[in-house]
Amino acid sequence: MLAKKSFASDNNAPVHPRILKAIRNANQGDYIAYGDDPYTEKAVEKFKEHFGKNIDVYFMLTGTGANVLGLKTVTDSFNSIITAETAHINIDECGAPEKFTGCKLITIPTANGKITVAEIKKLMHGIGDAHHSQPRVVSITQSTEMGTVYKKKEIEEVANFAHKNSMILHMDGARIANAAASLSMGFKKLTTDTGVDILSFGGTKNGMMLGEAVIFFNKEISENFKFIRKQGAQLFSKMRYISAQFIEYLSNDLWLENATHANEMAKILEKEIRKIDKIKITQPVEANGIFAIVPKKYIPSLQKKSFFYIWNEEKGEVRWMTSFNTTRADVHDFVESIKEVLRK
């Protein structure tokens, strides 16, 4: 166990006790493998409660798996995928999107991790010209890799532009719970109602052990997804153990409690950090991540106190993440340890 609560990643947290209990309760007797079991049936129903009846949902093992297989479903290899330069699919998946789809990623530099229609428009070149990859998907992340959150209207604008140009809107929702909590808005309003076509829905970063879902808001595009999931090595045999987690996660607001708490802890951390002159927060804190420029000479000592990741080496920008199990005391201790180092 790390000596202190980690602010390096929400992936470092343990599993929420209610999730663990749900797993234990599911451990009774035999069930047909590969998802043909009552847990999975019930979990699918839970998703429909949150996203509406007309979705098609599939459970996956990793966020990268959810992203790349969702993208593969709607692309041919001559397509391109438009996304933010900072997108997880662009920088944190070791080229999995290119490998799985054969597509080109076309990236947009952004100030805050969010892309706009104005920027996408500039990339709409060479449509119909055989020499150029044909844009087919716009992929956005909610909440973004920079800790910011797309507003409902911002998503709608991108969705409308995408659809008018025969493109698909993909949302990487590894932290969609944090966005929904931040906006005080249900999942449906943020996705189904805005025109999102495919969503990677993440559970692992918000209290689950593992479990991601790909949600299709149009069943025509998901017609063959069961084959794509199996061929993509993302079909879990003992599916009930993911399904049982999702049932619990989506019941009695567990997802919301966890995300709301993580966001609150980020707000408190932000407030304290803003009091420290030498540190400059670089992004609006809208979810559970804080980005800040710290004088470079202090970074190694800070990391030794409590490990975290450097986001941009040149600028000395770092990333701190809170999670469902971060406590006020953890934030306090973390801030104190920063102050101590900066005093030196």
Added chain:
Amino acid sequence: MLAKKSFASDNNAPVHPRILKAIRNANQGDYIAYGDDPYTEKAVEKFKEHFGKNIDVYFMLTGTGANVLGLKTVTDSFNSIITAETAHINIDECGAPEKFTGCKLITIPTANGKITVAEIKKLMHGIGDAHHSQPRVVSITQSTEMGTVYKKKEIEEVANFAHKNSMILHMDGARIANAAASLSMGFKKLTTDTGVDILSFGGTKNGMMLGEAVIFFNKEISENFKFIRKQGAQLFSKMRYISAQFIEYLSNDLWLENATHANEMAKILEKEIRKIDKIKITQPVEANGIFAIVPKKYIPSLQKKSFFYIWNEEKGEVRWMTSFNTTRADVHDFVESIKEVLRK
């Protein structure tokens, strides 16, 4: 829960209580994600205890993922992979090997799921000829998809031939524990000592919740596997929850107890089935699977009593699997229900 113990698949069984307890015990505090944690370190040590010091081992999420990424590591797309017609990589992975590697699979029809040097030899055509896929891997399954087990010497022969022809020996060990138990032989003797180059080591079918490993017996070939695993969407973030399972699985003979028990149940089932005139067992029962030809007219009624898979529709051949949680009473009830149907 299925009303009765399932003989359809060892994947239908729940998680062994000791495994579940290990998961619960690991659920304390924060740990660095993606495998840089002490559970994973200890689990790797456990593997080295069983397989020898010179291995390189990586944890994976699915058996298909383990197989195809192991194969990708040692092939280029112009290679071919030689395997049994009945191999899981050939018939049960929805073409994942072709998709991930680009290679051609060349298959050998077998009587019992095992391939021999004599048969491989016949496929060694066109070596060095640019028009033909170049054989690079021989892949065998231990225990096989037909419930049979390669003897140590049989593996050595295939390994020697492979190495003499600049090929790699890959072993799909989704049920390697059942083979080891069947032969009363440790893992090392069956793999490291026989010349296996890459092993997919399965835990999910023998009492774990999820968790597979790819073991390389030559560190030169695994040099870049960490990138291949991540790009292949098989890098689990909260790795400690697989590692904790492996630690328990490989300690105090849990793997051996489970596999020995499953094999014994298969032997008992075999003995009872042999007493039934109308049913003909088609394969030697050497691990935890039984293959039998049942008069076709009875099959639907039997499946209604207790679901299982038809292996070969034309022949009326069915497959029954036992697992760590099969009891003598389960076998007894199953046999009685068969007899009852056959009396009609």
Added chain:
Amino acid sequence: MLAKKSFASDNNAPVHPRILKAIRNANQGDYIAYGDDPYTEKAVEKFKEHFGKNIDVYFMLTGTGANVLGLKTVTDSFNSIITAETAHINIDECGAPEKFTGCKLITIPTANGKITVAEIKKLMHGIGDAHHSQPRVVSITQSTEMGTVYKKKEIEEVANFAHKNSMILHMDGARIANAAASLSMGFKKLTTDTGVDILSFGGTKNGMMLGEAVIFFNKEISENFKFIRKQGAQLFSKMRYISAQFIEYLSNDLWLENATHANEMAKILEKEIRKIDKIKITQPVEANGIFAIVPKKYIPSLQKKSFFYIWNEEKGEVRWMTSFNTTRADVHDFVESIKEVLRK
């Protein structure tokens, strides 16, 4: 230049003088590259004269390119492609189909290179089951790699079965001219009218310098082929030099004269070989190839006299091909040289 006319391959022949002249005539002034030129327009019209108005045709550089990009157009990576074990796409393209499509090839052993509905039926397993590659294409070769020819009715039967099972019929027509000549039937009767969906139309083996075409008989499936061709590296910049060849090839029966002549030479060669006791012809000679078993001890001496390929080393089966430029004297000399060796 080879000292003697080669019976090794129709690929060894030079370019027909009329084709060369057409190239020379096209070498005047500037034209827009990549196919937006009047030669290409006219060549497309020529194809429509032969195949009917409703085709969509694209020119390619190699037969392998034509095959694999045609197949890619109608498959997703989780599909399988059913073909004869002897098919060029299976044994002579170094795994290009698997690399370009990600699909599994499922092969049918045949006596004469032709597959039938009865054999395809046996492979229609696991439809709709996520664990298995889903059959999507049946690919046949006309004339076959064994020198035989599908009759019109045989093609229709395969086409009907394919379509009833939501599959596509692909024809590798690297030597379709030889088949058409053999059956005294125009291209349209053999393809458009039989239900072929995609045809690789070959010119290189019958007098052209280079030039293959992919013909789609249903424009819906070819909607995106121009991107697939470019991404597949098969879009020729100075397209007029292929188009000019096709115009000539498809005019005034050049294709038919060449193919008819090659077939006739094969018939004469067959007749002479049948007189030689020690040699056994193994396939009906229906196009421009002859397969024969020759006592193994003579083969090296024969190859020294005039090089040809051994088709099956175990059986001592060899392949002899005739081409548009084979003369009666060439056949006579070849037969005499065989007799001379066999006398020893």
Added chain:
Amino acid sequence: MLAKKSFASDNNAPVHPRILKAIRNANQGDYIAYGDDPYTEKAVEKFKEHFGKNIDVYFMLTGTGANVLGLKTVTDSFNSIITAETAHINIDECGAPEKFTGCKLITIPTANGKITVAEIKKLMHGIGDAHHSQPRVVSITQSTEMGTVYKKKEIEEVANFAHKNSMILHMDGARIANAAASLSMGFKKLTTDTGVDILSFGGTKNGMMLGEAVIFFNKEISENFKFIRKQGAQLFSKMRYISAQFIEYLSNDLWLENATHANEMAKILEKEIRKIDKIKITQPVEANGIFAIVPKKYIPSLQKKSFFYIWNEEKGEVRWMTSFNTTRADVHDFVESIKEVLRK
């Protein structure tokens, strides 16, 4: 035929008469296909005369084919390829590099199509970190897509940096002849002697009918290229017809004459254009391309007079190319037609 000489692309030119004659001369008798013929042997020798003895050279059908198969040879799918934003491999190959290699392309915005070590350095992030694509190739184009030319020293600097960082230097030499002519330097000095590892050598844009070559300057990396070429559908059967072209192209300075002439015509065109106030040349004219900003309102009329491509719609930047068959009169007429339009 286009009414006037085209300044749209050097691909629009016909074949040089000496090349056509070489093709005609090669059209005698039978030769073994697929490159096992004396023309190919001699063409390889010609390449060695120009590039040194230690190269390994393979003939290809398209420039895209040459680029992507060269890149595939030295990459694994988890690698990235660093190149200029304007590179042909990035914008003009419909995503072929991603499809063939699975790699990510990482692009550098440039002023003049050339990349420098300083810019590459900034991209060397996350080396050894499994979450990020690992840089493996730097790809430069000589002469560049912007009509500029890397100096020998500039190539050496990139090569040294690449090699120090375990990377490969790839050069897209679709117009390498124009660069060599521009620098008055032989091929060897520009490639073998500078540290280039793989070269796509283009002939089609400088007077050949078709024919590209991939040259490896280190035989270890090309060990398996013959399989990659065949699987990549770039192995030409009647190889002698490309080889004969290369023999002629590389003899008696045909390549140099053609390129020198094209470059001279570009210089003359540049001189005349600089006299026109309303047009602003945007790039140094170092090879056979001219980039210029033309007031947008004139562009459609100009294109009607003589078609050319708009390079950057927003800026109104156009591209004009000269070729081996451009005459002084063509340049004069083209300039006059521009002046005429601009007067309106």
